[in-house]
Amino acid sequence: MISIDWYLALSAILFCIGIVGVLIRKNAIVIFMCVELMLNAVNLSLISFSSHYGNVDGQILVFFALAVAAAEAVVGLAIIIAIFRNNLSVDISRVNLLRW
Amino acid sequence: MITFSFIFLAVLAVASALAMVINKNAVNSALFLVLNMIALSGVYLLLKAQFLAIIQVLVYAGAIMVLFLFVVMLLNLENEEQLFSKFRIKYFVAFLLGVGVFSQLIYSIGSLTDTLPVVAEQMTQAGTVEAIGDVLYTKYSLPFHIIAMLLTAAVNGALMVAQHKTKPVTDEND
Numbered sequence: 001m002i003s004i005d006w007y008l009a010l011s012a013i014l015f016c017i018g019i020v021g022v023l024i025r026k027n028a029i030v031i032f033m034c035v036e037l038m039l040n041a042v043n044l045s046l047i048s049f050s051s052h053y054g055n056v057d058g059q060i061l062v063f064f065a066l067a068v069a070a071a072e073a074v075v076g077l078a079i080i081i082a083i084f085r086n087n088l089s090v091d092i093s094r095v096n097l098l099r100w
Numbered sequence: 101m102i103t104f105s106f107i108f109l110a111v112l113a114v115a116s117a118l119a120m121v122i123n124k125n126a127v128n129s130a131l132f133l134v135l136n137m138i139a140l141s142g143v144y145l146l147l148k149a150q151f152l153a154i155i156q157v158l159v160y161a162g163a164i165m166v167l168f169l170f171v172v173m174l175l176n177l178e179n180e181e182q183l184f185s186k187f188r189i190k191y192f193v194a195f196l197l198g199v200g201v202f203s204q205l206i207y208s209i210g211s212l213t214d215t216l217p218v219v220a221e222q223m224t225q226a227g228t229v230e231a232i233g234d235v236l237y238t239k240y241s242l243p244f245h246i247i248a249m250l251l252t253a254a255v256n257g258a259l260m261v262a263q264h265k266t267k268p269v270t271d272e273n274d
Contacts, residue, residue: 002106005213007147010110012205014117014136016198021121023194027180029126029172033133036164037117040140043152051147052216056226056235059149063236066152066159067247071254073164077171078258084175 007048014041028080028090032073039069106146113139124179126172130165137161149227 014037021034043062050058084090113136120132137160144153236244 002103002146003213004216005209006106006110007143008209008212009206010113010143012202012209013114015205016202017114017117017121019201020194020198023197024191025121025180027126027177029168029175029177030120030129033120033129033168036160037120037133037136040137040160044140044143047144047147047149047152051149051226054226056231059152059227059232060235060240062149062152063155063232064240064243064247066155067251070159070164071251073167074254074258075261077167078262081171081175081262090175090177 004048004052008045011041011045011048014038014044026091026093028083028092028095029077031092032076032080036069036073039065102146106143109139109142109146112136113143126177127169130168130172133168134161134165137165144227147227151227151229151232 018034018038018041021037022031025031025034043065046058046062046065050056050062080090083095087095089095116132116136116139120129120136123129123132137156141153141156141161144150144156
């Protein structure tokens with residue numbers, strides 16, 4: 001039986017890979033995928049705590065987080081398509097209409 | 101056996117996440133993210149969360165990632181060729197920030213494990229569909245219905261945003 005810290009360490013590693021990906025990539029869709037990776041890492045830590053305590057509430061929270069992530073993906077991709085129509089690019093360094 | 105499975109799945113998840121971040125092609129990134137999610141669903145199985153493992157494959161790898169792939173292929177993006185071609189101060193700062201957050205998380209995990217209470221393994225059935233459904237439709241019935249409304253609103257909003265007629269932004273002062 002693996003203790004809970006290894007699961008939490010895996011979750012931390014995935015979360016930090018997601019952070020670095022969000023910071024270094026310029027393609028908006030890949031940035032979005034890195035955000036999904038960070039959501040997955042948090043889900044993993046919730047499930048490991050839920051399994052450690054034998055309490056099902058954490059898994060219910062993960063279920064709701066999954067539904068919200070699905071809604072967020074749909075709206076975010078629609079926004080990316082709208083940006084692409086106006087800009088002909090999803091490079092976020094070229095979306096600078098509101099930049100000072 | 102569980103230890104070997106965990107090491108295998110953890111290495112697979114971390115490697116596919118790294119490959120997703122450093123890949124220049126967006127389609128390859130999406131496929132590596134699918135691999136990462138399948139590895140994570142294996143980890144959920146090790147944690148006795150069977151329902152969420154199935155949902156992870158069905159919803160994330162099956163539905164959300166197919167949506168991502170549709171959008172990537174619809175937009176027909178070119179590769180990000182200048183990624184990592186020359187050293188930028190931005191990459192260094194991003195790496196430093198990532199390492200900083202990681203060390204902070206590891207520090208807090210390391211100091212947390214001694215304070216966690218030892219729990220007897222009384223509920224080995226915690227993650228089955230039956231156990232989740234029992235709680236989901238009684239105690240969490242209201243959030244469940246709110247989530248249904250949220251999904252409907254999200255679909256309507258996405259249609260409104262994506263179907264909007266192309267009106268190029270005209271600046272009258274030009």
